[in-house]
Amino acid sequence: MIRFRETELYAPVKGYLERQGFAVKGEIADADVVACRGDDPPVIVELKGGFSLSLLQQAVARLVITDAVYVCVPWRSGRVAWRSLNDNLKLCRRLGLGVMTVRLSDGLVEVHCDPGPYKPRKSPARQGRLLREFARRRGDPARGGATRSEQVTAYRQDAISIAAYLTTAGPSKGAAVARATGIQAATRIMRDDHYGWFERVRVGTYTLSEAGLAGLARYDATPMLPPVHAVGRPEPIASQKPPEPSDSGSLLR
Structure with missing residues (x-):
């Protein structure tokens, strides 16, 4: 995997924010990027070469300063990268953080979600599947x-x-x-x-x-108890689609 330096993300992010009318400066009070626009609350962006616990801890700590906190990582292509980004988007939404990516080949910045209170949407269908499996087993x-x-x-x-x-x-x-x-x-x-x-x-x-x-032969079929290692064909993994950038109600627009 190619390693990226955080400083490689700064110029594309700064240019993106300036096009939205922000004044942007780097390394203000330990924040990687700080952007200000009129009377709006300041926007803080934490830059990292990839998602990590350290990045999320840093970003959460910035929430005592402003609600407009983003994390920014390089955009990576491929199915594994899409799945990882999707998983981290869900986590960041729960934490109230926004997520940006930068495609370093051309400097394209995408906002995948904006910071804000987490409002979980329950899935009755998935709950039903869980309860049916519980009852049948x-x-x-x-x-x-x-x-x-x-x-x-x-x-x-x-x-x-x-x-x-x-x-x-x-x-x-x-x-x-x-x-x-x-x-x-x-x-x-x-x-x-x-x-x-x-x-x-x-x-x-x-x-x-x-x-x-x-x-x-690997099972005791009477009580239906498995041995330490059970075998069988793994269930197919649903095809993954790349996450779509958020474009509705963005704080940066």
């Missing part, structure tokens, strides 16, 4: 802090129950598996076969594959 098979590949979700528990049934019953119709296990989605789980455990013998009839036998 049998027992407490996943240790807190486990990685995704080690987690035993309610879906995996259903797959384990189906696999355990097929080891004794042999090739079975989906309806028969659903009746025997109480898992109404049995046919869909075997058809989708996310873990590679099931094989279709004929339409509507499935059996356990060699991979399924090996996978089932």
Whole structure:
């Protein structure tokens, strides 16, 4: 990763603020950038080569001086960088901080969020998914802090129950598996076969594959408790889009 010096950010940020009508000076009372415009509260910008705890601590400390505090880091391209910026934007919003980036190749400054009180928006859909997973999961098979590949979700528990049934019953119709296990989605789980455990013998009839036998051997299927290391295909990560700069109600416009 290319290392940038904080001073490389100063000229683009100063030019950006001056175009908004601010008078700008650097290193005033330990603040990297201070901008003043008429009777408006002063704007403070803290510059760093990347997001860090130290940067956020510095910026939060400046909130005793003014509510208009921004952090500024170099713009980096790529999926990992976009994800990191998105995560840090969420954190900065919670802290009441604004976020700027500078594209050092041409000096482009973008304001991604402005400082202000944090107003969290709850997601009923995500809360519903959380509560449904909690209700469906049998027992407490996943240790807190486990990685995704080690987690035993309610879906995996259903797959384990189906696999355990097929080891004794042999090739079975989906309806028969659903009746025997109480898992109404049995046919869909075997058809989708996310873990590679099931094989279709004929339409509507499935059996356990060699991979399924090996996978089932890693679990005690009766109480649905996993071993230390569980296996399975990781769930796909949703595609990420780059964060859009904020352009509504900016303090700098």
